[in-house]
Amino acid sequence: MTTRRITLLTLALMAVGAVGGWLASVAHLPLPWLLGSLAVTALLQPLPPIDRALGPYRYPMTLRSFFVALIGVMIGSQVTPELLGLVAALPWTLAGLFVFVLLAHGGNFVIFRQFGGYDRPTAFYSGTPGGLMESILMGEEAGADTRILTAQQFLRIIIVVTLLPLGLSLWLGRPVGSASGLAGDVAATSIAPPQLVLILCTAAIGLWLGRRLRLPAAQLTGPLVLASAASLTGSLDLHLPYWLIALAQLAIGVSLGIRFRGLDLALLRRSFGLSLVSVGFMMALGAGFAAALTAVTDLPFLHLLVSYAPGGVAEMSVVALSLAASPALVSLHHILRILLTVVEMGVLARLLRISPPPRPSPPG
Template sequence: MTYQTALLTLALTAFSAATGYAASLIHLPLPFMLGSLICSGTIAVFFAPRLPANYRFPMKIRTVFMVIIGVMIGTRVTADLLSSIPSMLLSFTMLTLFVFVAHGMNYMIFRRIGGYDRPTAFYSGTPGGLMESLALGEEAGADVAILTMQQFMRIIAVITMVPLGLSMWYGAPVGSASGQSLARAGADLHALPLVLLIGLGGMWIGTKIHLPAAQLTGPMLAAAIVTVSGAADLPLPQWLINLSQVVIGTSLGMRFAGLNGSLMIRAAWLTVLSVGGMLALGTLCALALTQLTDTPFDVLLISFAPGGVTEMGLVALSLHANPAIVTLHHIYRIILTVLEMSVMARFRPMNKP
């Protein structure tokens, strides 16, 4: 990394952190991630010509903070939660149906209404597997700029609409907007070396066995094993969780470089159709499952919301539900989505018309 790249990265992160803090003051959902994404995305869209040529946010820095988030979520997995997995089989079955129906619906929206070519429409419509969708879409010849924008807008829309919708339903903020956190009160940095060791080790193993989103799921599984076994305690302070969200949000926002206003407007209303349809479908699934299981409707709804694993975990916490239950559903959704599009890519290649 050059001195110029390091200085620019530091400046972008500082501006994004300030925007994230402002977002927290007005109680936006997932404020440090969403605020930083808005800040860096605005810079990428409107000031890209003033940035150094070919500047990219350093992925190694982003990876370290993704590892921290993964460990944080993994520490919420308990032995009691694992023993309850058989009781989730019905909701996992419904989630399987949700993934296939949602992907098919999204493909039709992006292909027929949006006018995207086949690979761009197919990989823009996946209800999960962000990085895998981008990688496979690029290999298939999709428009990477449009694909990136649609996938990020899906996540932004979900982490915004679901907490805001539930906040209006309950008449009070939920999730991170209510001050909920997955970090432990009073935690300091004494466990950080162990957190990084376990997290990076989990990421390495996850990458070797081809886990989807291995930067997140590998550390999450490794931390879960350590926590459930009682081998170590892995507390993390809130400010470090906030900083992790700022770095991740900043890196995501910088991917909007090169996009213009008309493309973003079209992507925005297509996102409203796509996410609105998926949330309606998820609501129907949640309503059906409330008749067949003892799981509350709101917990099921956030378990089916297609995006924002961390924010959905925070919403679950504000509803006095174990965020790891919600996270397990989202990890299953991501794994299933990656398997589905990988099989489709292998046996029915998406070629441009």
């Protein structure tokens, strides 16, 4: 396939994905540009005309890696001196978060491995209690089934941000939270050209460093580490504008959606059932930690429950506002949950030797 044809198909898919992202944002879904573009791309490509037009097309990996690097910069920009200042004030809840991540991941691995019958890489990365993009990227490198992995990770987010506010609303007798999220809560509203260049350079340099240092999911963790170090100095503002975050989510969503060829309804039904079991386990585990920590801190049970819920940062912050809880408190726990998950994934994957499933031997 020629470079010109690959470029035209990529632009066409991005345009179609943008329609899906816009519809998802209008519907107030979580991660709209990622979820919407993925859904539209995955649903349309099995149609015979689309399938014939795509042929052997693959999304350009260089382009995808750069957009992933921008997501790494976005996450790293949240690690600020103010955020670290909260860490010292909450030793018990943050120590508990570390144990929660380990127990949740271990329990989920058993659920997906024993009940789902997934291979080890797919079960391991499907079971992470956070870091949707990080889990997909690292799982992809380890040989996990990206269709199943992506479905499980998205279902985790969707189930939590849908059922937790509903459950709390029924418990408290009043509306709580929203699945709409805070679209631009962590994004800059405007950006000067020099700052945009700085962000793009940080992504590119972090991508290069991550690969040179052979970091796990280098295209994500390299920029994340570099942006974290820059943000902690307080001298650089690396907050991405919302349009750039949406564009990065759009590109990643399309690149994932194009891989959903052959996904059937039976697989989706099984993934949904397993996600209900997994989320139920994690919420029960989080409730146990919240109850124990309420006894040793002055923090209310519901505030801690939301802090330990394995949902999205923005969505859980909305729920926190409805409960008159501190969004900073909730955001701190969820950002650290993602960072702990990234570190824990890399360390455990090496210790447990999580690797691609063996290929079948050729006949004869």
